Amino acid sequence: MKRLWISIFLILAVVAMTFVGSYHFREINQNVSTLITNAELAALSADWDEVKRLSEEAYQSWDDHSFFLYSTMRHLDTDAIYTALVQAVGCAQTKDEHGFVAAARTITTKLWLMEETDGLSLENIL
């Protein structure tokens, strides 16, 4: 019976770990999404100092969690966000409004898709 309880405990521990991981990922997503959305608004108002600050903060926020992201998410998705963030920072530095908005939309869409894929839903199970 000891093995039975150990097995049940392992499964519950894994389930708990996945829920904690999902929650943590959602928090990172929301933080980066908010920063990029605000940066996009600043870009539309031509406040490029604010755009640069917010986009760099978004990049840093994503980079600070790289170990967690790379060990739990598909690298293809994580790399895509990194690429878009680098593009956004570059466009902010060169004050390229169209480029920045395109990169920002890519980031927010990709983040939304990643969150959807990770979520507990019938769509994902099937």
Place this chain on the structure above:
Amino acid sequence: MIIGVIRTIILYIIVMIGIRIMGKRQVGQLEPSELVLALLIADIAAVPMQEYGTPLMAGVVPIIVLLSLAMIVSVLNVKSVRFRELMCGTPSIIIRDGKINQKEMTQNRYTLDELFEQLRQSGVTDITQVQYAILETSGQLSVLIKAAERPVTVHQMALRVEDPGIPVTIIEDGKIMGENLKLRGFNEAWLQKVLASYRVEHAEEVFLLTVDERNQTYCATKAKKEVEP
């Protein structure tokens, strides 16, 4: 590429642990749930080994869940007969007293070709000699010959034969198994005497030396030449 090497080692260790948990049965004797487990683990482990873009956790987590489920199923199999019947099925008697049970064969989708193949593997060519042929849950056919057709035993002939017991390994690949030597009540002096009888000078020259309960020894030297005393 070093990533692939490290991931392969990690996943290999995890899969080996899984195989150990499955217990001491060969592939041909696995229950359906165990066979499913083996196939799934192999497939799951292969993905992060080859796809560096897939996190290692994507392989490790499902394997841990599968192993835990397998353990739960195996414990329930032991504790509950009904659960065991549900998971593993029940053995079917295909031949009883020399007669084939066609209904059982149909129910098990067991063909005559498969039946004859397994009978031949058991050394049986005449179905009338079979008392029972039971199709086990693992798919193996257990064949029990009629008593009148079985070979005569020593006991039936009222003869006395000494039981040699299980031979114990004294030297394995040049290394002396000190504990086994003590277990059989022998010492180094006895060992040197035995080696001398095989014209061997050192234990390092011996590939295998065993002794049974009648103190009969068997020696195979590393030069592939079996020397008799």
